[in-house]
Amino acid sequence: MKDYYPTRMEKEDILDRVDPVIYGKPVGEYSLKPEEASFYEQNGFIIFPNFFSEEEVNEFNNALFSLKNAPELKEKEEYITEPDSDEVRTIFSQHLFHPIFNKLMKDRRIVDKIEHILGSNAYIHHSRINIKPAYKGKSFPWHSDFETWHAEDGLPRCRVLTAWIMLTDNTHYNGPLYLIPGSHKKFVSCAGKTPKDNYKQSLKKQEYGVPSLKAIKHLSKNTELVAALGKKGTLVFHDGNIMHGSPDNISPYDRTNAFFVYNSVENTPVEPFAAKHKRAPFLSLDDYTPL
């Protein structure tokens, strides 16, 4: 299969995106409004403030609490800890471990918008809850998710995006996600070969598929950085290829978000484009049944 997004080569390069950002049309009850679709197309993200009610957010947080405290889950590979402590940083596959998150993943208020953007049915490539704990949650360097999903999971095209829900308020102080608006229209072909089992390290601290300062300067040259801020219950979509990162959280407030990566059923994985082996199954789920 032709590789439209070559990466992990000797030298970094900045390529043009070859895929559209919005593949489809508004067909569902909850599809994007024209101005929302236009904003998303142009910027590569969109924020829906206070999308879920307080009651719904409480349900999500109760479900997370039970996941965090389920002894049978603690030894699983899906549970990732902070680089220098035993604190849970990430729980993967929450939609498989708890019915509340399974229901959330299929919520038509989300999925109608996803299908509009992807122009097809969707399935979950993976899901995760990121907990950036107060006072010691670590930063995450700039990256495009799609770069990794293409290089290491074998997603052929950029027809994939992340929808995520704030389970705590995301403020300027607790390590929010920074985005470079418009960067989803460029693809940073990253320097350096992928080492074996890279994902075990990269979930704690990413070192491959990381663009240089020069690339970040280039992408942010004509734009202002944006922080994805909002009250808990806020919904955010970001394109699979948008450049993002987040600083550490020295504030006294946790920052917790639930992510769902929706891939088009017409974009299922092939062999990795720039890695010898696929990442662990929970990072690239193989249930392609349309939602």
Next chain:
Amino acid sequence: MKDYYPTRMEKEDILDRVDPVIYGKPVGEYSLKPEEASFYEQNGFIIFPNFFSEEEVNEFNNALFSLKNAPELKEKEEYITEPDSDEVRTIFSQHLFHPIFNKLMKDRRIVDKIEHILGSNAYIHHSRINIKPAYKGKSFPWHSDFETWHAEDGLPRCRVLTAWIMLTDNTHYNGPLYLIPGSHKKFVSCAGKTPKDNYKQSLKKQEYGVPSLKAIKHLSKNTELVAALGKKGTLVFHDGNIMHGSPDNISPYDRTNAFFVYNSVENTPVEPFAAKHKRAPFLSLDDYTPL
């Protein structure tokens, strides 16, 4: 001498400040206005946006450039590098190394305000320029400067403050200083004995004199965190005892500030209150000549 601020004991404790915040009266041409003094007294900091002209800021930055590139200075203890690179993070004693910073230190627009707050003449306890480089500048945990100056340098009372000038814009994205308004009226007596030569490590990453998450939560309970933001040329004062910290800088923009610590000539150092030995001379200068 009685120790009004015992610290580095077995257990953390939160004590009341025994010293006033403003010791003096407005006597100079550039003293604080009544509303400025009242804001500073209550919050423990004050921001003067665009205090210096663009021309003055250019002078400061040219002086910094020449300091960074002076080969005879590079081997000095006053030059501190990033924990995991050779990049200069801090240059101490800029007022001794460059006439522009010497002149800045004595600028009456600053010193009149300092003398108003300290109620006496002042001298420089130390000075430093902090460069938090784009993309990789590291965070600094919450601390009160005065806790260290009292414990390790032997400053008896909290009659000391820092004035600092932004040499680049300080934005929400490039690792700005976070402050807890009002925290200067409490003294966090920190847990843990000071190890020998602690300063060599603590200038890169502070580990002693660091309050717990519990203490930070307590201090920020009834207030909102504040980020000290501004365009280059902005002047900030913060009380020696205000709790502050800063996240890392993942943005593509450097964040550079020049700090001058002004101590009252009536508050010169005695023996350290909670360390066996004093820190290096450049951290606690012994020229007590009034400015």
